[in-house]
Amino acid sequence: MPKQDRSRATRQRLLAAAVACLAERGWAGSTVSVVAERAGVSRGAAQHHFPTREDLFTAAVEYVAEERSDALRALFPQGATGDRRAVVTALVGLYTGPLFRAALHLWVAASNEEQLRPRVTELEARVGRESHRIAVELLGADESAPGVRETVQGLLDMARGLGLANLLTDDAGRRERVVAQWAGLLDDTLG
Amino acid sequence: MPKQDRSRATRQRLLAAAVACLAERGWAGSTVSVVAERAGVSRGAAQHHFPTREDLFTAAVEYVAEERSDALRALFPQGATGDRRAVVTALVGLYTGPLFRAALHLWVAASNEEQLRPRVTELEARVGRESHRIAVELLGADESAPGVRETVQGLLDMARGLGLANLLTDDAGRRERVVAQWAGLLDDTLG
Numbered sequence: 001m002p003k004q005d006r007s008r009a010t011r012q013r014l015l016a017a018a019v020a021c022l023a024e025r026g027w028a029g030s031t032v033s034v035v036a037e038r039a040g041v042s043r044g045a046a047q048h049h050f051p052t053r054e055d056l057f058t059a060a061v062e063y064v065a066e067e068r069s070d071a072l073r074a075l076f077p078q079g080a081t082g083d084r085r086a087v088v089t090a091l092v093g094l095y096t097g098p099l100f101r102a103a104l105h106l107w108v109a110a111s112n113e114e115q116l117r118p119r120v121t122e123l124e125a126r127v128g129r130e131s132h133r134i135a136v137e138l139l140g141a142d143e144s145a146p147g148v149r150e151t152v153q154g155l156l157d158m159a160r161g162l163g164l165a166n167l168l169t170d171d172a173g174r175r176e177r178v179v180a181q182w183a184g185l186l187d188d189t190l191g
Numbered sequence: 192m193p194k195q196d197r198s199r200a201t202r203q204r205l206l207a208a209a210v211a212c213l214a215e216r217g218w219a220g221s222t223v224s225v226v227a228e229r230a231g232v233s234r235g236a237a238q239h240h241f242p243t244r245e246d247l248f249t250a251a252v253e254y255v256a257e258e259r260s261d262a263l264r265a266l267f268p269q270g271a272t273g274d275r276r277a278v279v280t281a282l283v284g285l286y287t288g289p290l291f292r293a294a295l296h297l298w299v300a301a302s303n304e305e306q307l308r309p310r311v312t313e314l315e316a317r318v319g320r321e322s323h324r325i326a327v328e329l330l331g332a333d334e335s336a337p338g339v340r341e342t343v344q345g346l347l348d349m350a351r352g353l354g355l356a357n358l359l360t361d362d363a364g365r366r367e368r369v370v371a372q373w374a375g376l377l378d379d380t381l382g
Contacts, residue, residue, distance in 0.1 A: 024303065025303055026218070026219075026299065026300065026302075026303040027217070027219065028217075028218065028219035029303065101302075104299065104355075105299060107355070107358055107359060108217065108295065108296060108299045108358070109217065110359060111217075111292075111358050111359060112215065112216055112217040112219075112220065117359065120359065121359045121360055124359060125360075147372045147375070150368045150369045150371070150372035150373070151372055151373075151376070153365065153368075153369050154349055154369045154372060154373045156352070157349045157352035157353045157356060157369060158345055158348045158349040158352055159352065160351075160352030160355050160356065161347070161348035161349055161350065161351030161352030161353075161354075161355070162348045162352075163352075164295075164298070164351050164352070164355060165348060165351065167298055167299070167302050168298060168301060168302060168308065168311065168312045168315060169312055169316075174344065177341045177344075178341050178344050178345045178348060180341070181338045181341035181342055181345060182341075182342075182345045184338070185342070185376060185380060188379075189376055
């Protein structure tokens with residue numbers, strides 16, 4: 001593998017390890033050494049890529065944001081299907097996996113760490129706008145009709161809340177019933 | 192003040208300080224010393240009440256759970272009002288204040304701290320059941336009708352998600368519009 005590619009691969013491994021570390025051990029347990037060990041990279045190599053913990057986690061924030069966008073776009077590569085329950089199930093699914101857990105740890109850490117806060121806030125706004133745009137498209141919602149914008153926003157807030165409810169216990173059964181019911185309400189509202 | 196009352200007052204001050212500390216500095220920044228200083232209590236006195244950090248924060252979890260239940264019950268002391276938008280606004284309001292922030296920090300900490308997890312999970316389930324019961328009552332919802340239970344659950348999930356959206360930025364304007372829209376949908380559904 002050419003040197004440049006190896007370097008890029010190492011960087012990716014470190015970012016993926018940083019995200020996994022955040023999701024599993026939280027901000028307090030996520031140091032450069034811990035992440036380097038998890039990635040199978042020497043501490044020196046890790047510090048070559050990311051001299052400080054803030055450098056590493058700022059890049060990890062961006063990585064999580066991009067992965068979440070990719071995951072969103074990959075849900076229905078052919079676009080809207082007309083099956084709103086499938087769309088709501090898929091959107092909510094994005095909020096219950098390891099990317100959401102990592103993002104949650106970042107938000108909570110950023111709320112207390114001034115060095116993380118501006119970057120996380122900015123990226124979160126970007127992912128939020130993109131999630132909204134993709135949800136509108138997949139649901140076939142007409143935002144020129146009054147209330148439709150807020151209906152979709154409320155749905156994404158619900159998805160975020162369902163993700164949070166899944167943090168400490170496996171909430172899959174209850175979640176499925178809530179999704180079925182709200183997908184029906186959405187169908188009635190969006191027409 | 193009799194000695195027993197003084198001791199109870201000190202304990203309450205420590206618990207309130209622990210919650211404020213968690214909301215502002217997160218788990219990592221919340222040690223017994225930091226909490227004692229904030230409460231204006233000597234470190235020795237704090238350790239008399241709570242020998243370890245886990246003792247302090249396990250009691251703080253319970254304190255937060257009780258405060259959240261009290262806040263719920265105090266929303267409409269006369270019971271259901273028929274004004275569903277006011278009820279939804281009040282319920283959502285519970286998820287945007289310092290008690291929610293403290294609870295959020297606890298959930299995230301508990302997801303990584305085995306010593307906190309069982310107690311937080313148990314108390315969260317208790318608060319969740321109580322929130323649901325009170326929401327049903329205030330909304331005048333008839334849970335014997337199909338889908339009503341899941342509609343109310345989804346509403347509380349949305350409230351939780353709105354609280355999370357408020358963590359890094361002031362989201363009040365958007366939140367108000369989402370609440371207005373979903374209170375309308377709820378009215379149509381619950382009849």
